[in-house]
Amino acid sequence: MACHFPSTSSLHPKPSNPPHKIPLRTITYPSIRCKKQDPILENDNKTENTSKKNHFNFLHVPITLTIIATSLTPHHAFAATPTPKTYHKKKTLKKTQQEALTPDQLKQWSQNLPVVSNRIPYTQVLILKENNKLKHVIKAPNASLKQRPEAVLVVLDDNQVLRTVLPSLESNRRFWDSWDEFKIDALCVNAYTPPVKRPELPKSYLGFLGKVPEFMLSRVKPKKESKRAMELRTAREEFKRQRKDELKKMREEREIIEKAIKMQKKEEDRKRKRETRIKKYEESLRDARKNYTRMASMWANLAQDSNVTTLLGLVFFVIFYRTVVLSYRKQKKDYEDRLKIEKAEAEERKKMRELEREMMGIEEEEEDESVPGKAEQNPYLKMAIQFMKSGARVRRAHNKRLPQYLERGVDVKFSDVAGLGKIRLELEEIVKFFTHGEMYRRRGVKIPGGILLCGPPGVGKTLLAKAVAGEAGVNFFSISASQFVEIYVGVGASRVRALYQEAKENAPSVVFIDELDAVGRERGLIKGSGGQERDATLNQLIEKYLYPNLAS
Structure with missing residues (x-):
């Protein structure tokens, strides 16, 4: 396989459809002949003299051998592959220099190397890089790109090797701007050329003249340059x-x-x-x-439009009626309720004064209604009024024992609770159910049967329940749900019934069950007699919560 390029041919052929219109500068080179040597036809090639005086063998050029040797992927044994550095604590490896080859050895080394004959224009390099098909650009180690035209090899992603000649920076600046833009310098690699020994020159007879002292040569005047x-x-x-x-x-x-x-x-x-x-x-x-x-x-x-004015008048009338008339009626009804409550309190005070006179043995006298607080200065009367306001009933002492779950001396108000704004406001409505229950019942409001307080330990659930009982002035019953759980059958359900019976006898009252999750789990979760006892306790608790007045 051989190729020949005459001296008049251009090394930059234009493609049929060039994607980048870059001005090309025609550069002429001397004629080059390339030839691949086959071992079978070696004897015939020895006899033939194919080279002429104005041609030379392309494989004998060191740069060409360098580029061709590096571009071939199958022949990895010819190239010196870099080995990773190995470090040892005690032993250090010394770098071994490769032996230089003689001209005959270099000729034998490059004998079977194929010749790259496929050529492309240098503008095709940018297109290959743009299409991500460019793998390497192989150049000579001493090549100076951009300064003068240089022959390089182009390796594609499918390991196909092509050759081209890159122009200088002065001849085509736009090409090198695109080269820097695509960052093709990162793909450039240097070719490998084995070192060659210098030929040994025979020793001349007049070699001693080379050792002439410099001071003698300095006296020799150089030849004068002609005009x-x-x-x-x-x-x-x-x-x-x-x-x-x-x-x-x-x-x-x-x-x-x-x-x-x-x-x-x-x-x-x-x-x-x-x-x-x-x-x-x-x-x-x-x-x-x-x-x-x-x-x-x-x-x-x-x-x-008269229809629009009529409609607007109706809208404003409805707004006026809802904001003025209905609000006035609501305020009037509230005022009447307050009058009734004050009247009931006045009658209660009157009864208490009569009771006081009967206890003191004082005859009836006409009371001055203009001084309402005159009769309330008696400490006994104050105690009786406070007792009557609490709503508690007098405990019957006939064969009855003291309440077991009643907490005495609970004097906690909402003023003692801090940091629970919205929850505190919701519980204040529960207090109004105790103090003004008749007003809510008359309006059809259903008093809730219970409230669930959930949260981590220490946030104030028990304190809030005590504050509700203290503000309403009612009895406070407290028990832990773990007390319902016993080893004996029926003890948990009986304690639930006893708790609600005591609360019913001492009504109005607040029942607080702490740690409800001890029994309030899914029913049927635990098998055996222990699970049945816990389920029975939970059923009794739910029944008393839903129907507190139901006798059982």
Whole structure:
């Protein structure tokens, strides 16, 4: 397999459909001949002389051998793969240098390497990177990209190897800007070339002349430069300087033109946005004017419509009736209830005064109704009034024992409770059920049978229950649900009945059952006699809660 490139052919062929229009600069190179050597045809190739004076073998170029050797994936044995560094506490490994090859060994090493003949334009590298098909870009170790044209190998994601020649920075700046934008430098890798021994030169007979002292060479005057050579050198330097100035001037002009184009585009965009803003503002003004006109005509039509005025009058009448008339009736009814309560309290005070006179043996005298608090200065009367206000009944002493679950001396008010705002307000309504129960019953309000207080230990559930009993002035019965659980059958249910019987005899009263979750679990959860006893206790507790007046 061989390929030949004449000196007049361009190394940058244009693709049929180039995606990026980048100006290309034609660069001519000397003719190159590439040839792959087969071991079968080696004897025939020795006899044939295919190289000419103006051609040379492509495989003998060190850079080409370097690039081809690195790009081949099957021949991993030819490349020096980097080994990870191993560290040991006592022993340290020394780096071993690879032996340099002789020219014959280098020729034998590169004999079976295939030749990369498929070429692509350098602009195709950007397209491959954009499509995520570019794997590596292999360059020579001493290659200086962007400074001069360099031949590189392109490795695709399917391990296919292609070759191309990258331009210099001066010839195509836009290509290198796209190169930096895609960050292709991260994919560039250096090729591997084995070191080559320097050929041993034969020792010359006049080798001792190389050891001439430097002071003798310093006296030798260099050959004077001719006038023609000086003119050529000056002209060459002048030409380089002029070319450099022209390139710099062209670059500055191009930058100025690009800046002017950008400024012009910005000005056009700014002008377009200003015109769009003015149009939107005018449209909003027109829409607002139309809305104002439409709303004004609508309100004018509504004002002239008799049905609308009648409907508005009815609406305002309903609002006035609900806010004024109904509220007045409600206040009047509350006032009548307060008068009845005050009248009942006055009659109660009168009865207490009569009872006091009977106890003291004082004859009846006309009382001065203008001084209501005159008869209440007696301490016995005050005690009796407080007892009557509590609503408690006189305990019958005929074959009756003292209440077992009644707590005495409970004097807790809501003023002693702090930090429970909403719960405290809800429980104050329960107190009103005790103090003004007749008013609520007359209005059809059903007094709740119980309230469930839940929360972690120590938040004040027991204190709230005592505060309700203290504010209402009623008896307070307290028991823990764990006292219902006993080993004897029927003890838990009997204690529930005894608790509610004592509360009924000493009504009105508040019954507080602490730690209700000791018995208030799912029924039938525990098997055996213990579960049956707990279920019976829970059933009796639910029955007394729902029907407290039911005899059992």
